Each structure stands twice: as structure tokens, then as C-alpha cells.
Amino acid sequence: MHKKIIWVAVRLPGDGPGQRQVTVKSFRTFWRQLQKMAAWLAELGVTDVAMESTPVIRWPVYHALAQAGIEVCVCNAAHMRNVPGRKRDIADCQWIAELHEFGLLRASFIPAAGIASLRQRTRYRKKLIEQRTSELQRLSKVLEDGGLKIDSVASSLTTASARDMIEALTGGQRDPAVLAGLARGVMRKKIPELEMACDGRFTTAHAQMCRLHLDAYDHPGTRIAELDQLVAAAAEPFAALIARLITIPGIGQRTAQVIVAETGGDMARFPASARLAAWTGLAPGDNESAGKRKKAAARKGNQHLRTAMIESAWTTARSRTRPGARFRRLARRFGRGNEKKAAVAVGHTLICIAWAVMTTGQDYADAGEDYYEQRDHRNREHLIRDHQQALARLGCQVTLIPPGDGSPPPATPTPPAAATAA
Numbered sequence: 001m002h003k004k005i006i007w008v009a010v011r012l013p014g015d016g017p018g019q020r021q022v023t024v025k026s027f028r029t030f031w032r033q034l035q036k037m038a039a040w041l042a043e044l045g046v047t048d049v050a051m052e053s054t055p056v057i058r059w060p061v062y063h064a065l066a067q068a069g070i071e072v073c074v075c076n077a078a079h080m081r082n083v084p085g086r087k088r089d090i091a092d093c094q095w096i097a098e099l100h101e102f103g104l105l106r107a108s109f110i111p112a113a114g115i116a117s118l119r120q121r122t123r124y125r126k127k128l129i130e131q132r133t134s135e136l137q138r139l140s141k142v143l144e145d146g147g148l149k150i151d152s153v154a155s156s157l158t159t160a161s162a163r164d165m166i167e168a169l170t171g172g173q174r175d176p177a178v179l180a181g182l183a184r185g186v187m188r189k190k191i192p193e194l195e196m197a198c199d200g201r202f203t204t205a206h207a208q209m210c211r212l213h214l215d216a217y218d219h220p221g222t223r224i225a226e227l228d229q230l231v232a233a234a235a236e237p238f239a240a241l242i243a244r245l246i247t248i249p250g251i252g253q254r255t256a257q258v259i260v261a262e263t264g265g266d267m268a269r270f271p272a273s274a275r276l277a278a279w280t281g282l283a284p285g286d287n288e289s290a291g292k293r294k295k296a297a298a299r300k301g302n303q304h305l306r307t308a309m310i311e312s313a314w315t316t317a318r319s320r321t322r323p324g325a326r327f328r329r330l331a332r333r334f335g336r337g338n339e340k341k342a343a344v345a346v347g348h349t350l351i352c353i354a355w356a357v358m359t360t361g362q363d364y365a366d367a368g369e370d371y372y373e374q375r376d377h378r379n380r381e382h383l384i385r386d387h388q389q390a391l392a393r394l395g396c397q398v399t400l401i402p403p404g405d406g407s408p409p410p411a412t413p414t415p416p417a418a419a420t421a422a
Contacts, residue, residue: 001054001061002089004029008037009093010044011101022097024090034060038068046070050100052077053108062110073100073107080105109279111264118234119261122254123304125227132220139166139213147200153193161187165198166214170207231257241265247363248353249321250312259354262305267359273352281306282348298344306347313346320369323349329372 001007010023023044027037041049049065050073051058058074065072080096081087099105111119136158140151143166154162164182173179180194187194235242238260245256259265263276270276277283281301287294316323317331317339323346330342357364373380384400391398 001052001057002029003057006037006061007089007093008041009090009097010041010046011094011097012044020101022094024093029057029060031060031064034064035067038064038070041065041070042068048073048100050075050096050105052080052096072110073105074110075105076108109264109269111261114234114237115261115264118231118238118257121227121231121234122258122261125224125231125254126258126304126307128220128224128227132217132224135213135217135220139210139217142206142209142213143202146202146206148202149197149200150194153190153197154187159187160184165194166210169202170211170214172207174202235260238265241358244357244361244363245354248350248357249319249323249364249366250314250316250350251354252312255308255312258305258308262302263358265358267355270355273355276355277348277351280309280351282309282344282351284348305351309347309351310343312350313343316346316350317343322367322369322371323353325369325372 005026005028007024007026010025012021012023013019014021025037025040027033048071051061053074053076062072062074075096080099096105140157143150143157148169150162150165151157156162157166161183164184165179168179168182176195176198179198180191183191183194235257241260242253242256245251245259246253251259263270267276270279274283278299279301281299281303283299283301285296285299287296313323313327317327318324326349327342327346330345331339334341353364373383388398388400
């Protein structure tokens with residue numbers, strides 16, 4: 001398939017046993033031509049068609065075939081190009097037809113009309129959010145070039161205080177004391193630092209660029225608000241499912257909508273949570289040979305859902321939940337600087353939990369922050385011994401009281417440097 005032309009190969013029974021008659025024909029990609037192609041295939045008695053999952057241009061072809069009552073198998077192009085010498089269009093379409101005849105192609109997930117509408121809106125909303133963030137980064141670069149360090153004192157350039165200062169700068173104000181005096185609330189405690197941060201070589205050219213970036217930052221905000229309403233309307237049939245997904249730590253309203261939009265909310269296609277994790281691109285990679293497992297990155301998958309789950313994993317980093325405890329355990333195991341690996345692993349955990357919630361139809365019940373400590377008795381004993389040794393190194397005396405033992409601690413006086421821990 002191409003933007004202007006497609007090639008179609010038809011395999012029909014031949015004259016003898018096991019023989020096939022192959023017919024190849026090309027069509028333009030205008031809608032009427034695609035309808036003509038579907039009618040031609042229907043006249044030949046074709047009931048199944050396989051096609052590459054090319055971006056965008058596959059949809060008119062898919063809909064023309066579906067309207068003609070032909071079952072369409074949309075396949076990953078990477079699964080069909082393992083044999084060299086078949087890159088020409090005519091040979092390629094015949095190769096796809098032959099693979100499909102022998103049942104060697106795996107169909108991709110094609111969402112229903114309602115899910116497709118929700119997916120388009122959530123993806124576009126994500127693009128607008130990314131665009132808005134890019135404008136904020138460009139604004140920060142202009143301020144840096146002008147010698148201003150507002151975002152080094154304020155938590156973000158999006159705060160009300162920082163916005164007032166930037167608006168004043170674009171309006172011609174250059175006095176650091178006046179700019180710092182625009183701070184609000186708790187930011188007023190940092191006025192001395194803000195005076196130094198607002199003192200630079202900010203010129204009229206910088207002010208003009210800041211005005212452009214501020215306008216470009218504000219414009220997507222209006223469209224994002226409109227998209228939120230459109231997404232909410234498209235997600236209304238899945239309100240109960242979204243409400244259950246929100247019970248998972250780290251998953252909010254928007255992330256739950258993305259999960260439903262990308263997976264369809266029906267787990268019949270994914271018989272196990274591992275299947276969904278692999279389809280998402282969060283499953284560990286496989287690279288084993290001669291009994292040795294080698295380092296392998298996570299496989300590719302649905303980038304939209306993968307990104308959403310990893311972002312959710314980061315939000316659980318400091319939460320007192322089971323996913324939060326898993327994040328911290330993995331971060332310690334992988335070492336400092338490898339927190340991204342922990343985020344991917346926790347993202348895998350969250351998508352597996354989401355699969356269970358969507359499969360069982362029940363809310364998520366968190367096992368608590370101490371889940372991993374209570375799960376393994378040996379690990380619990382190791383943790384107690386580790387804390388006891390750490391307190392001993394600090395010069396403290398520790399008295400351990402077994403769980404359920406209501407006997408009071410010894411009545412002997414405790415020296416100043418001693419401590420009693422239960």
C-alpha cells in the first residue's frame with residue numbers, strides 16, 4: 001500500500017491439487033477505486049484479506065473491504081519481511097497472500113468505532129500537552145539567554161508569581177526589585193533571591209520572543225479543555241470501568257481513559273496479563289542462547305499506553321502503597337541513576353493490575369506498603385536484624401518484643417544513649 005496506489009494479489013484454487021492461481025492487480029487509492037477493488041474481490045469469492053499495518057493510509061482500504069463484508073487481517077509489517085528478495089510491491093503482495101493462506105499471520109488489534117473515536121481524542125490531547133510543554137521549555141531558554149533565573153527560585157514558570165514577572169518583563173519593566181515584588185504567597189519569602197534572579201541583560205528582543213512563547217503556551221490550553229470534554233463524552237459508556245481503574249495507585253482520570261482507549265476495555269483478546277504487558281511494550285526482552293540469558297531491552301509495543309503507564313509509575317514513587325514500595329525496592333536494587341528501570345518495571349506491575357481489574361470487574365484493593373516485608377518471613381527477619389544492627393552502630397540498646405507478647409519491657413532504668421524498640 002502507498003499513498004497513491006495499492007497492489008492486490010489474489011490466490012485462488014488452481015487446476016490441480018495443491019495448485020494456486022495468482023492474480024495481481026493495482027488500484028488507485030481514491031475512495032471510488034477502493035470500492036471497485038472490494039467489489040472485484042467479492043466477485044472472485046474472496047472472504048479473507050491480509051494487509052500491512054501501515055500508518056494512516058491503511059484506514060480507507062480497511063473500511064472499503066469491511067463494508068464489502070470481507071474479513072480483514074491487519075498485520076505488523078515487521079512480521080512479514082524476514083525473507084530477503086521480496087521487497088518489490090508485486091512480489092510483496094503475493095508473499096503476504098501466501099502467508100495468510102497458511103495461517104502464519106497474526107492479526108493486530110483493530111478497535112471498534114467508539115473506541116477508535118476515544119483513542120483519537122486521547123492521543124491528540126497528549127500531543128497538545130507535549131506541545132504546550134515544549135513552548136514552556138523554549139520560554140525558559142529565552143529567559144536563560146537574557147540572564148534571568150526565575151525558574152531557579154520558583155518551582156515552575158507556570159506559577160502565578162512567575163507568570164506575573166514574565167508579563168511585567170514583556171511589558172517593559174526591568175527593575176529587579178519591582179519584578180521581585182510581584183511575588184505572591186509563600187514566594188514572598190524569597191524576594192531577596194528573586195531580585196538576584198530577575199537581574200540580567202533582558203532586552204526588547206527577548207521580550208518579543210517571550211510574548212510569542214506565552215501566547216503559544218496559552219493557546220493549546222483552551223483546546224486541551226475542549227478535548228477534555230470531548231474525551232469525557234466519548235468515555236461515558238466506560239464510566240464504570242474508568243472508575244475502577246482509578247482505584248489503582250498512580251492512575252488518574254486521564255490515564256484510565258488512555259487505558260480504555262488503547263486496549264478497548266475488553267480483556268478477551270488478552271488471556272493473560274503477560275500478553276497485555278507484552279503488547280504494551282513493558283515485558284522484559286528475551287535474549288537467550290545456549291542456556292545463557294543475555295541483556296535485552298523491553299520489546300516494542302503500544303507507545304501511547306507504555307508512556308502513560310511509566311508516567312503513572314513515577315507518581316507512585318513516594319506513595320505508601322504496594323506499587324510505591326516496589327518502586328523503592330527496585331530503585332535500591334538497581335542502584336542510583338537507574339530509577340528509569342524501576343519505573344518501567346513498576347509500569348509493568350500497574351498494567352498487570354489494570355488487566356486484573358478489567359478482567360474481574362472489581363476495584364483494586366491495595367495490599368499496603370509492608371506487603372513485601374510480610375510476604376517473605378525470611379525477608380522480615382533480615383529487615384529486623386538490619387535495623388537492629390543499624391541502631392547498635394549508633395550506640396543504642398535495642399530490646400525486641402515478639403508480636404503478640406503483651407509483657408511490658410524490663411523495668412531497669414535506661415541509660416541516656418539507650419533506646420527501647422518494639
